[in-house]
Amino acid sequence: TLAVFWVSHGASGAVLDYRGFELAPALKGLFSRSQAARVALISCSSKGILEDPDRVIDFEKKIDLTEALSEALERTPGHVLKPRISGMDSGDFPGETIELVRTLRAMPLIGPQRQVTPALRVELKDDLVATLPGLRPWEHADTRQSLSFRVPLPATRVILTAGENYLLSLEEIRLGDWEILTPGWKFFSDAQGKPIGVTRNIVLRDRQR
Numbered sequence: 519t520l521a522v523f524w525v526s527h528g529a530s531g532a533v534l535d536y537r538g539f540e541l542a543p544a545l546k547g548l549f550s551r552s553q554a555a556r557v558a559l560i561s562c563s564s565k566g567i568l569e570d571p572d573r574v575i576d577f578e579k580k581i582d583l584t585e586a587l588s589e590a591l592e593r594t595p596g597h598v599l600k601p602r603i604s605g606m607d608s609g610d611f612p613g614e615t616i617e618l619v620r621t622l623r624a625m626p627l628i629g630p631q632r633q634v635t636p637a638l639r640v641e642l643k644d645d646l647v648a649t650l651p652g653l654r655p656w657e658h659a660d661t662r663q664s665l666s667f668r669v670p671l672p673a674t675r676v677i678l679t680a681g682e683n684y685l686l687s688l689e690e691i692r693l694g695d696w697e698i699l700t701p702g703w704k705f706f707s708d709a710q711g712k713p714i715g716v717t718r719n720i721v722l723r724d725r726q727r
Contacts, residue, residue, distance in 0.1 A: 523590060533561050542567050545559070558576075559574070563577070613671050615666060619663065620665065621661070621663075622661040637680065640678055647676070693717075
């Protein structure tokens with residue numbers, strides 16, 4: 519997630535849902551763990567609820583929804599978001615480039631949910647390294663995707679994760695068929711070499727290298 523725009527009621531430093539429940543504590547907890555480069559609280563009197571002026575857009579007084587949303591969009595240009603996922607690709611640290619190829623298999627038409635091969639995140643510890651789009655329901659041909667990203671050494675593990683999907687149960691979310699082009703890296707896999715895990719696969723570096 520590169521940016522979050524939250525629109526709801528607000529009053530005196532509180533953020534309220536349509537039933538009047540206070541959401542500020544939950545938003546603070548999510549914000550503390552989020553890597554989003556921009557978070558906009560488009561609510562009346564939302565100033566100071568989330569304390570990070572470099573990332574947060576909030577409002578001190580009563581707002582007009584359309585005007586506040588327009589302001590938040592204007593203050594979130596593309597270059598603000600890009601460094602959050604590309605900063606580790608600059609090559610200015612000792613590291614290694616990992617190259618992967620993913621084949622997305624188009625399924626027979628059983629229902630849209632059976633054809634969704636997910637988009638995914640490439641994560642190194644707490645850093646978002648890269649993203650990769652998925653196969654959408656209306657795309658009916660097999661697709662090969664190339665993914666290249668740089669990791670600092672001596673990193674030994676990279677996580678590929680799709681998160682949740684409202685169309686599928688977690689047990690059905692598989693990340694596709696993979697080929698690793700970089701020697702010395704492998705998937706955490708079963709005896710047949712098939713990556714283990716749904717919603718998440720792990721790429722490991724050979725510790726003997």
